[in-house]
Amino acid sequence: MxxxxxxxxxxxxxxxxxxxxxxxxxxxxxxxxxxPAVVPGRVEDVVRRQWGEARIRSWTEGGWWTAPERIGDRIAPLVGAAPGQIVVGDSTSVNVFKALVGAVRLARLDGRDRDEIVVDATTFPTDGYIAESAARMTGCALRPVAPAEVPGVLGDRTAAVLLNHVDYRSGRLHDLPALTAAVHAVGAPVVWDLCHSAGALPVGLDEHGVDLAVGCTYKYLNGGPGSPAYLYVRGESQDRFDSPLPGWNSHAEPFGMRSGYEPAAGAVRGRVGTPDILSMLALEAALEVWDGxxxxxxxxxxxxxxxxxxxxxxxxxxxxxxxxxxxxxxxxxxxxxxxxxxxxxxxxxxxxxxxxxxxxxxxxxxxxxxxxxxxxxxxxxxxxxxxxxxxxx
Amino acid sequence: MxxxxxxxxxxxxxxxxxxxxxxxxxxxxxxxxxxPAVVPGRVEDVVRRQWGEARIRSWTEGGWWTAPERIGDRIAPLVGAAPGQIVVGDSTSVNVFKALVGAVRLARLDGRDRDEIVVDATTFPTDGYIAESAARMTGCALRPVAPAEVPGVLGDRTAAVLLNHVDYRSGRLHDLPALTAAVHAVGAPVVWDLCHSAGALPVGLDEHGVDLAVGCTYKYLNGGPGSPAYLYVRGESQDRFDSPLPGWNSHAEPFGMRSGYEPAAGAVRGRVGTPDILSMLALEAALEVWDGxxxxxxxxxxxxxxxxxxxxxxxxxxxxxxxxxxxxxxxxxxxxxxxxxxxxxxxxxxxxxxxxxxxxxxxxxxxxxxxxxxxxxxxxxxxxxxxxxxxxx
CATH class of the missing domain: 3.90.1150.10 (Aspartate Aminotransferase, domain 1)
Structure with a gap:
């Protein structure tokens, strides 16, 4: 009843x-x-018509090339982001690497030798493993701490902080506004993993001044098995975002085939290699259920x-x-x-x-x-x- | 006539x-x-039945979880590799990063401070951009050289060499056996990019002692737009392969959810995050045209x-x-x-x-x-x- x-x-x-x-x-x-019921028909069109008939032309005429940023803009309102700050592609783990190394590099732009990455000790394991690699490759120590205790360990050494918005095991929602503010108070950037919150609750990336964020799209966003993850780089930090994975898709002129790397402006800078179109366009269709x-x-x-x-x-x-x-x-x-x-x-x-x-x-x-x-x-x-x-x- | x-x-x-x-x-x-004509029906099955009906069960019962190494083994004979050395996943660019950083780390296991990465100066640009990042993050200098001149620049400083089997622009086939032998003569590992050769000509990875290789699957392997790339790590090097992207999919016990990283044995060590199943299984179907x-x-x-x-x-x-x-x-x-x-x-x-x-x-x-x-x-x-x-x- x-x-x-x-x-x-x-x-x-x-x-x-x-x-x-x-x-x-x-x-x-x-x-x-x-x-989502709309997906099978869309995928069939992508395979039979876009790939099977139009073939290579679909990269330009079919909108394949711009899919990562177009779909990023479709996700943006679900996580409280204005357009132009999210690109879709790669796995969550790969995006954690981009975001965390990028965050350490942002933190060091003021010339201080920050050398500690703080990571949620209760995180879904992959974030911790990748954080360890990011720390090793940027000359940082890794400090695993429960989210509630993060404010107490922040300081001049803090190069970046990686936190989960919702704990994958317990379902606990962490205080994104307060923790973001605490990290900013010591002049460091924060990376939020939204895998278990995006599509389920308000995130407010722009509103709360989050620097970088990542998330998967196969949970509450219904993108399908292993559908591509996304990377958010705050607008004001984009021209200083220095990706450790500068593939040709993030070049200012990708078809110029130039030997020197020059990063694109905007969210596109977070791209790496050729995007996996089948999974990506299945996700695009799946996002239509958010209409209204x-x-x-x-x-x-x-x-x-x-x-x-x-x-x-x-x-x-x-x-x-x-x-x-x-x-x-x-x-x-x-x-x-x-x-x-x-x-x-x-x-x-x-x-x-x-x-x-x-x-x-x-x-x-x-x-x-x-x-x-x-x-x-x-x-x-x-x-x-x-x-x-x-x-x- | x-x-x-x-x-x-x-x-x-x-x-x-x-x-x-x-x-x-x-x-x-x-x-x-x-x-390939077999692909649309297979993709429809993946979407409608495996995802739509079996949902989460497909990760185990449907063979999704083991797809990266299973499909790697399907590619193996096309590039002259015995089973157990190739995993499919991520883009070529991301795999170049794994392979090249992994190669530098292999080279340094003898304790010598090798500090130069040699890269094909005529390469498709993304390999050069990623090589630059790999060099920066491993404390190496990057030395771009035309493939024919590579033997002349090798020496004690050489940490790793990244070469293309076939030049993307000119179609020139480089001498993989001779160049591999030249790199080995100075005790360094070589990474071959097979994007423009795999599926078109014999590669002989095992036969010629290649250490690491990467390639895309959307050219001569017909995997579809942006289908996942692959990584080959020679069997005898696998237990020393130290990936810069140690995601949970490469953990010895991925569902143990342990906070400490312990790499899996074998080719699986090259995996990172959750594989994109739609693109991956489209590729698996596409590879059936190689039967016979x-x-x-x-x-x-x-x-x-x-x-x-x-x-x-x-x-x-x-x-x-x-x-x-x-x-x-x-x-x-x-x-x-x-x-x-x-x-x-x-x-x-x-x-x-x-x-x-x-x-x-x-x-x-x-x-x-x-x-x-x-x-x-x-x-x-x-x-x-x-x-x-x-x-x-």
Missing amino acids: RAEKLDGADVLAGKRDEFVLDDVVYLDGNSLGAL VTVDAVRAKSLALTDFFLECVEAYVPEGRVECVTPRAHAERGSQIALRCADAGDVMERLIRRGVVGDFRRPDVLRFGFTPLYVGFGDVERAARVLAEVLAE | RAEKLDGADVLAGKRDEFVLDDVVYLDGNSLGAL VTVDAVRAKSLALTDFFLECVEAYVPEGRVECVTPRAHAERGSQIALRCADAGDVMERLIRRGVVGDFRRPDVLRFGFTPLYVGFGDVERAARVLAEVLAE
């Missing part, structure tokens, strides 16, 4: 029809977003979904069987709920067999992602109910 | 039916290969095609109107013919309007690529005839 009423009042309910879904409750959109959607509406529904899930879990699941790892406070919650449970791996397998798909993160976390564009309150109630059944077995 | 006879004797003639082609003479497969084809047969036809093109150009085009930039000697020729022509840009536009598609490389080069799997001798004759007509206008 509650679920029906909530679904009836859901202003985003109609968006569900724009996705290919079945009777599974899909709560893994924070890992791989569901397929505000991030505020998405955030409101996301919080309502996670609130309702917690309420249902409390009502159905025997006390003490699971422990919620995700903060209760809205200001500290992303769009997922993580439940600690001793036998989480086994429980998730059984949930999936019963048509409730979340994922398991070692050693003991059940992760449920709530994508407001296609998850309804009825799904949420069912997921909690099936979880309770599985835990009672 | 000559053309008909040659086509009649062509053992690869039947392969043309495995591509989507029209009445255009497509001599730009050295830029973007034509669409030997590289030697491809090379034989390639030389016959370019010989015949030169013969037709000499017969039809007024003397002195164009000058062949590509070497006449088979041992020095790739699978393209480059003709210098003062008004090359304008000439190519007119050729394309008349159904002969090559490309123009500034300032004055007409480039014609011959893909033996789908270009016939009749196409070659027609291209030369139309060229003569255009030049006579």
